[in-house]
Amino acid sequence: MSIAEQSPAPRDVRRSIETVWRMESAKLIAAMVRVVRDVQLAEDLAQDALVAALQQWPRTGIPANPGAWLTVIAKRRAVDHFRRGERHERAVEQLGRVSELEGAVMPDLEAGNEVDDDLLRLMFICCHPVLSKPAQVALTLRLLGGLTTAEIARAFLTPEPTVGQRISRAKKTIERHRVAFEEPGAEERARRLSAVLEVVYLVFNEGYAATGGDDWMRPGLTLEAVRLGRVLAGVAPDSAAVHGLLALMELQASRGPARTGPSGEPILLMDQDRSRWDHILIRHGLGALERAEALAVGPDRYVLQAGIAACHALARVAPDTDWAQIVALYGQLVQLEPSPVVELNRAVALAMARGAAEGLAVVDALAAAGTLAGYHLLPSVRGDLLQRLGRTAEARAEFERAAAMTGNARERTLLLDRAAAC
Amino acid sequence: MRYLMFVKTDESMPAGPPPPALYQAIGELGEQQAKDGSMILTGGLHGSAEGALVNLADGRIDVIDGPFAESKELIGGFAMFDVRDKDEALEHARRFLQVHADHWPGCVATVEVRRVMEDNEFVMPS
Numbered sequence: 001m002s003i004a005e006q007s008p009a010p011r012d013v014r015r016s017i018e019t020v021w022r023m024e025s026a027k028l029i030a031a032m033v034r035v036v037r038d039v040q041l042a043e044d045l046a047q048d049a050l051v052a053a054l055q056q057w058p059r060t061g062i063p064a065n066p067g068a069w070l071t072v073i074a075k076r077r078a079v080d081h082f083r084r085g086e087r088h089e090r091a092v093e094q095l096g097r098v099s100e101l102e103g104a105v106m107p108d109l110e111a112g113n114e115v116d117d118d119l120l121r122l123m124f125i126c127c128h129p130v131l132s133k134p135a136q137v138a139l140t141l142r143l144l145g146g147l148t149t150a151e152i153a154r155a156f157l158t159p160e161p162t163v164g165q166r167i168s169r170a171k172k173t174i175e176r177h178r179v180a181f182e183e184p185g186a187e188e189r190a191r192r193l194s195a196v197l198e199v200v201y202l203v204f205n206e207g208y209a210a211t212g213g214d215d216w217m218r219p220g221l222t223l224e225a226v227r228l229g230r231v232l233a234g235v236a237p238d239s240a241a242v243h244g245l246l247a248l249m250e251l252q253a254s255r256g257p258a259r260t261g262p263s264g265e266p267i268l269l270m271d272q273d274r275s276r277w278d279h280i281l282i283r284h285g286l287g288a289l290e291r292a293e294a295l296a297v298g299p300d301r302y303v304l305q306a307g308i309a310a311c312h313a314l315a316r317v318a319p320d321t322d323w324a325q326i327v328a329l330y331g332q333l334v335q336l337e338p339s340p341v342v343e344l345n346r347a348v349a350l351a352m353a354r355g356a357a358e359g360l361a362v363v364d365a366l367a368a369a370g371t372l373a374g375y376h377l378l379p380s381v382r383g384d385l386l387q388r389l390g391r392t393a394e395a396r397a398e399f400e401r402a403a404a405m406t407g408n409a410r411e412r413t414l415l416l417d418r419a420a421a422c
Numbered sequence: 423m424r425y426l427m428f429v430k431t432d433e434s435m436p437a438g439p440p441p442p443a444l445y446q447a448i449g450e451l452g453e454q455q456a457k458d459g460s461m462i463l464t465g466g467l468h469g470s471a472e473g474a475l476v477n478l479a480d481g482r483i484d485v486i487d488g489p490f491a492e493s494k495e496l497i498g499g500f501a502m503f504d505v506r507d508k509d510e511a512l513e514h515a516r517r518f519l520q521v522h523a524d525h526w527p528g529c530v531a532t533v534e535v536r537r538v539m540e541d542n543e544f545v546m547p548s
Binding site for chain 2: 234
């Protein structure tokens with residue numbers, strides 16, 4: 001909604017209110033979902049609280065604890081809503097809710113556990129298996145990231161009405177399946193958590209290596225995913241996978257500044273100026289990895305991948321990279337989740353650890369299997385290994401093939417440059 | 423984008439030394455800000471007695487040991503925030519000072535908010 005059109009508030013006050021709203025909306029909506037068990041209604045009540053803030057705060061100033069203020073108002077609106085009996089079909093539930101609400105009109109917003117549980121519940125709802133992956137992503141960014149439909153549409157290069165429809169359909173599906181009423185048990189929670197991690201990592205990857213469009217990275221999405229990962233680590237601190245994913249994202253994001261050259265062209269990991277890596281993020285990432293490894297009871301895909309990223313982060317110069325360790329970690333990863341993409345990465349590491357010929361043997365086996373047909377990194381890696389073995393004509397053909405397959409303009413230029421240099 | 427914040431207090435402030443409850447409240451706020459992903463670095467600073475000023479004037483470099491009795495700008499601590507925009511950074515600064523207002527009557531303090539240059543903005547003069 002356009003706040004600007006509704007509010008008589010002076011611009012700077014309105015901006016402060018919008019900022020508070022963006023910072024608090026996830027917690028607010030999450031708290032309201034707990035009491036009303038209806039995502040759309042929770043969002044509407046939160047919006048009502050925002051409108052009330054826009055009316056009152058310009059006169060009274062921003063309250064000392066704006067989040068608590070918004071929650072009190074939203075809960076009062078919920079009581080009004082149920083009293084009016086706008087939804088007769090839920091009369092019985094409503095009675096219970098009204099008494100619960102009245103008991104909680106002055107919420108202790110800072111009661112950490114409840115806020116954590118609320119946020120985690122909302123994450124589970126947004127990433128519920130009844131929803132498609134794109135719907136999970138859109139709903140998560142909207143409700144937990146506080147992004148507008150327009151921002152999500154822009155980030156994913158999708159028309160705004162499509163995203164809008166996706167979100168409203170998702171909310172209807174949630175209501176139809178009564179998802180907001182579920183309280184998953186321990187086993188189901190683990191499954192749900194991994195769905196949440198998948199969504200967060202998908203958002204990260206879309207930002208980190210944009211699959212389409214003219215830009216190599218969309219840093220906004222990357223940052224949003226890291227932020228969600230940090231929140232997740234706060235609300236589910238006992239999960240090795242959560243800390244593993246956070247470590248992976250922080251470590252990968254730490255290379256952000258070094259991944260592009262002066263005109264936005266991509267710079268590959270081994271060629272990056274490591275003094276430009278972000279050491280705050282590296283420290284965060286290594287800390288998260290340590291927590292993940294302490295909590296891990298068995299191999300975990302994110303913890304293993306973060307371990308690989310840490311091998312790079314710990315190498316001050318590229319030749320210091322512990323490739324043997326990386327090969328070992330990729331080996332564990334392939335065992336855990338057999339995947340041609342991971343196998344391709346293992347081949348790259350193997351080539352670094354034991355020579356291009358050994359890597360090429362693995363890549364050739366993958367090419368023969370045909371499972372990666374259409375994946376531009378297969379010819380790209382193959383071209384690289386062939387070049388190192390001095391088979392330049394074959395290398396050039398592979399780079400050209402890879403260039404024709406990628407959807408990213410920057411990457412295509414890089415690949416064509418490599419072909420030309422063969 | 424990243425913002426570095428310094429909190430400054432006036433040594434001659436009539437409010438007296440900060441009460442222990444303030445430290446606890448600052449700790450709780452910091453925990454919350456780290457948990458929501460916004461605060462990525464924080465630290466406190468010892469008094470100026472343990473520091474020094476290194477001055478350059480007229481081509482000469484002088485070291486003046488602390489404490490600096492006349493200082494009106496005692497920097498008590500710093501924090502780095504990773505936020506979406508300046509407004510969010512300012513809201514974090516406001517919350518930090520609100521905690522001071524709640525727990526330290528008479529407190530006079532300033533938070534200086536400065537945007538950190540991104541890697542690609544940092545261009546060496548040629």
